[in-house]
Amino acid sequence: MIPITKPFMPPIEEYQKFLEGIWEREYLTNNGPLVQELEVRLKEYLGVNNLLYVSNGTIALQIAIKALGLKGEIITTPFSYVATTSSIVWEGCEPVFVDIDPDTLNIDPELIETAITERTTGILATHVFGNPCDIDAIKKIANKHGLKVIYDASHCFGTTYKDRSVFSYGDISTTSFHATKLFHTIEGGAVFTDDDELNYRMRRMRNFGHAGFEQFDGVGINGKNSEFHAAMGIVNLNYIDSIFEKRKQQSLFYEKHLHRPEFQMITIQPNCDFNYAYFPVIFESEQVMLKVNRSLVNKGIVPRRYFYPSLGTLDYVINGNNPLADDISSRILCLPLYYELSEAEQELICQIILSEKKE
Ligand SMILES: Cc1ncc(COP(=O)(O)O)c(C=O)c1O
Structure with missing residues (x-):
């Protein structure tokens, strides 16, 4: 089977060395030495x-x-993973959807301003598939209306915007280090901010609000991660250059072989160094996409409908008017992309897609 993705698995001996250290220290979680080392190395x-x-x-x-x-x-995007919307609702806020730019698939900044009301407090935008939003335009609108900006940068490990990590933009950026991501720690994620005071608050929040063993400073939750997860991150970080290179070559291969007007690919922000995190293809219609999907699945290849359904259709939100997001999410497919994917496998995937098109 060729899945949509496979986690990067480093040599087991390298991970085992870290396990020995964990066993010696008997320190498994609660901001342990490996968590601290991973944070330093990632910074x-x-x-x-x-x-x-x-x-x-x-x-x-x-x-x-x-x-x-x-x-x-x-204000948020209807074209993202469900966690972007569900987090807003979980925190007791209302998501207000604004449609997307059909070329970049990111939230359309021109539509943000029209959606602002006296109840709006922030913008939560996703850099979809690792492709940065129009960060400058969003900042301008946020400043004008006194709104906070959070970027869901879950797909953005390694992406830079104007020569800076994309994680350094917005009041806060967040990311995911889930096993399916280009850089992973099995489960995991991070928050980023340039505001030291905000960072202090989030550090407390991550650990139940503890400011000492018997002291609390504000409400908190258990957002900590373990030494086992951090160890996977430290080992994987040693392989990051070859992970990027593989992804880039594989993406260029798809681009070259599927270079047809009937297959739309996303337009990458001009000011960025892209990480090739995903390879989405937008087909002419949902019917064509479903046909291609069926043929791939019949041959043991499993692409994914990222992102489907459009988030405005969730049963716990008020649906806005998002015709572009609704349309694109009905006919988009992400193709398999992972470290071990071979050129022969990619060739087979392209052949199936192209032969479906001929019929
Ligand atoms: C855009 C986006 N936001 C949020 C998440 C949630 O991340 P996690 O699975 O680490 O909770 C994901 C990942 O799956 C994602 O793709």
Whole structure:
């Protein structure tokens, strides 16, 4: 079978060395030495001022919303993974959807302003598939209306925007280090901010609000991660350059072989160094996409409908008018992309897609 993705698995001996250290120290979680080492190494690698390693990308979003004290309405995108919307609702806020740019698939900044009301407190935008939003336009609108900006940068490990890590933009950026992501720690995530005071608050929040053994400073949750997860991150970080290179070559292969007007590919932000995290293809219609999907599945190849359904259709939100997101999410398919995917396998995938098109 060729799945949509496979987690990167480093040599087992390298992970085992870290296990021996964990057994010696008998220190499994609660901001242990490996968590601290991972944070230092990631900060250096990404060139960011603050980074807090948390248990997953969903808790990262929830901590970000809580730390900024967002209430009322949060303007967001209907084209993202469900966690972007569900975190808003989980934190007691209302998602207000704004349609997307059909080329980048990111939230359309021109539509944000029309959706602002006196109840709007923030914007939660996703850099979809690792492709940065129009960060400058969003910042301008947020400043004008006194809104906070959170970026869901779950797909963005390694992406830079104007020569800086994309994680360094917005009041807070969040990411996911889930096993399906290009850089992973099995489960995991992080929050990023340049505001030291906000970082302090989120550090407390991640650990139940503890400010000492018997002291608390504000409400908190269990957002910590373990030494086992951090160890996987430290080992995987040693392989990150070859992971990026593989992804890039595989994406260029798909691009070259599927270069046809009937297959739309996303337009990458001009000011960014892209990480090739996903390879989405937008087909002419849902019917064509379903036909291609069926043929691939029949041959043991499993692409995924990222992102489907459009989030405005969830049963716990008020649906806005998002014709572009609804349309694109009905006919998009992400093709398999992972470290071990071979050129022969990619060739087979392209052949099946192209032969479906001929019929
Ligand atoms: C855009 C987006 N936001 C949030 C998440 C949630 O991350 P996690 O699975 O680490 O909780 C994901 C990942 O699956 C994602 O793709």
